[in-house]
Amino acid sequence: MTTQQLVEQIYKKKSFLCIGLDVDLNKIPKHLLKEEDPIFEFNKAIIDATHHLAVGYKPNTAFYEAYGVHGWKSLEKTINYINKKYPEVFTIADAKRGDIGNTSTMYAKAFFEDLSFDSVTVAPYMGKDSVEPFLAFKNKHTILLALTSNQGAFDFQTKDTEGVELYKQVLKVSKSWENSENLMYVVGATKAEYLSDIRKIIPDSFLLVPGVGAQGGSLLDVCKYGLNEQVGLLINSSRGIIYASNEHDYAEAAAKKAFELQQEMQAILK
């Protein structure tokens, strides 16, 4: 999917919501555990109930890898379901990959070719030659970790490197990489006050913003400092939406939470 197509979807749905599909078998409704593939059944119901309210879905691969080959199958079925039934939706494999060049190429093939995700999250720590193999894929997006939502972000990301915070170096330097137009960045909603500085460096880039909902980030603050002319934000909520209920009404409850966020976004877009 191109960035322009994503922007069109945002205006069509009046939403820049991304729903995180972080499925934990200990948290889903008990009756689903009788199914052959409880993770997929859970995702399918959530997707069917929310696809008109969200422009993206973000399975975090950890929640699938934790269940071994069965989990990976569930991930494959989930992405195939979205791509077949709702091809207009932007998909993110939150896998936080990145390695030496030839290994990164294999990671990119896994997520962009085999699983057909639109984007994958990548850690910048190993530098240019670890990220450029992802950027080489046309109409696919590499979402680079810039300033993450967790407390540990202050351990390295905000430290000075030659007078500039490390996360700013990541933003500045990555702009010079080949095919950098395929870059997006992760900035945590819990770091909203950093967004005006971030926008000075990357005014036009899309940002994936996790941390609204369970982590306490504010949608309004993120929008105040982070919106750009093309909206430029994908706000993710995972637990706050998908675990709104653990009874039979879980999909409707998720849709209700997604609707509340979509309504706030609609008001902001006006």
Ligand SMILES: O=c1ccn([C@@H]2O[C@H](COP(=O)(O)O)[C@@H](O)[C@H]2O)c(=O)[nH]1
């Ligand atoms: O900085 C980051 C980067 C990624 N994440 C991921 O986003 C979701 C957030 O889930 P919630 O349940 O809405 O808190 C999850 O998959 C994280 O691994 C992040 O939170 N912060």
